[in-house]
Ligand SMILES: Nc1ncnc2c1ncn2[C@@H]1O[C@H](COP(=O)(O)OP(=O)(O)OP(=O)(O)O)[C@@H](O)[C@H]1O
């Protein structure tokens with residue numbers, strides 16, 4: 001009971017502020033501060049969204065599919081690469097610095113090259129999203145694997161732990177905390193990069209829907225798509241957070257906050 | 258009482274002329290300078306030495322984490338120089354896996370030490386009950402106090418099947434009162450379950466209270482300055498603290514350490 005009340009007391013202020021902002025927006029548009037056909041009012045956005053709901057959901061489904069494929073695929077590749085880099089010392093010294101450097105490349109710019117090479121199908125888009133997700137995860141995971149508590153490592157080596165046991169029972173669990181911070185970054189990136197990938201050319205997905213709507217001077221539709229994209233991004237981030245809570249129960253509550 | 262036991266049994270641990278040098282050439286530093294000592298079966302031996310003299314390094318060598326520059330380690334009559342997994346160990350910090358419960362931690366360490374998984378479960382439960390921590394069996398380590406954590410850490414070392422226990426300043430991070438309680442606690446458990454123990458400590462009182470023999474090391478490069486047989490009968494109690502012989506020995510060891518440190522400083526330009 002008390003707990004619920006605390007949660008509620010944390011939630012309502014931002015919601016009130018948001019509602020206030022929306023009201024101002026609505027008032028500004030109806031009051032004639034902006035032109036309807038440049039900045040639509042919240043009410044008209046909702047009306048338009050309801051009208052084209054089935055189509056909107058079709059596009060949403062396409063974007064969700066692309067996002068999830070890229071996110072899961074990129075995470076898996078990032079995870080495996082980090083583990084390999086960690087376990088094969090020779091590769092580590094050569095590849096890891098490059099990996100860190102490559103984080104600074106805006107992957108999105110590779111998009112047109114991928115389409116050029118692989119056409120307009122699903123594959124180049126998934127690849128693009130994968131590449132975006134892959135870096136934060138492999139870097140976070142690798143640094144997590146590389147430095148677990150030195151005292152723990154020393155203790156277990158003293159009692160004769162094998163390299164495999166060290167990896168599975170000490171380094172990997174330690175790295176999961178880092179893995180989740182990488183997953184959170186990748187989650188936000190993945191929705192964004194899926195939308196950008198859809199700009200590169202396709203008929204399906206919220207990205208292309210936005211593009212077509214804005215070319216056709218239908219601002220309500222553009223705004224509706226943007227709101228759904230934001231919602232998707234927040235949802236994915238929330239799911240990763242939830243998974244983290246479920247997975248890392250052993251952490252002291254204060255630290256987890 | 259202890260001494261006839263030790264004479265009839267082979268040594269659990271034999272450290273023979275161990276030298277350990279870190280680095281090469283001009284930058285090299287000799288930390289262990291030909292150090293020999295032994296621990297008999299069921300004997301409790303303490304090592305006292307100046308800070309930075311190489312005590313932990315000696316443990317790393319015995320545990321097989323560091324290869325000695327020369328010299329040999331023998332455990333239970335077999336040479337084990339550079340081999341891991343022959344000892345049980347209790348470090349200064351508890352070193353419990355934060356993502357494992359208390360019982361899970363003990364069980365995992367025991368399986369690493371080669372105990373059958375099923376056997377670990379029963380044993381762990383039984384012993385946690387015995388030391389009054391059974392209600393924490395399924396708790397994560399961060400819930401426990403420093404003293405409780407060290408008791409778990411000690412239990413984990415005690416239950417391991419290896420004959421020799423290495424304890425590296427096990428109570429160094431605890432407050433004075435908890436430390437005293439832990440010493441008595443460890444004493445009572447050890448007196449019931451005699452194991453071969455090699456303990457590193459900074460406290461002369463602790464060494465006198467717990468051990469059968471005390472080995473005093475010099476500053477680096479560490480060699481054995483002197484060994485003291487601790488004559489007090491077991492079971493020992495707090496009454497020992499006021500025994501005049503206790504204080505006399507304490508004074509002797511203290512004087513010896515003072516000289517050892519000074520020599521170390523003169524010849525090597527400083528200690529940690
Ligand atoms: N891997 C290493 N490389 C280089 N020097 C080292 C290494 N390990 C230890 N040393 C040096 O060896 C010396 C002895 O260190 P050690 O930790 O064994 O001392 P100690 O007696 O355990 O000290 P304390 O009482 O403070 O715990 C120190 O001067 C330290 O700098």
Ligand SMILES: [Mg+2]
Nearest residue numbers: 312313314425
């Ligand atoms: Mg030390």
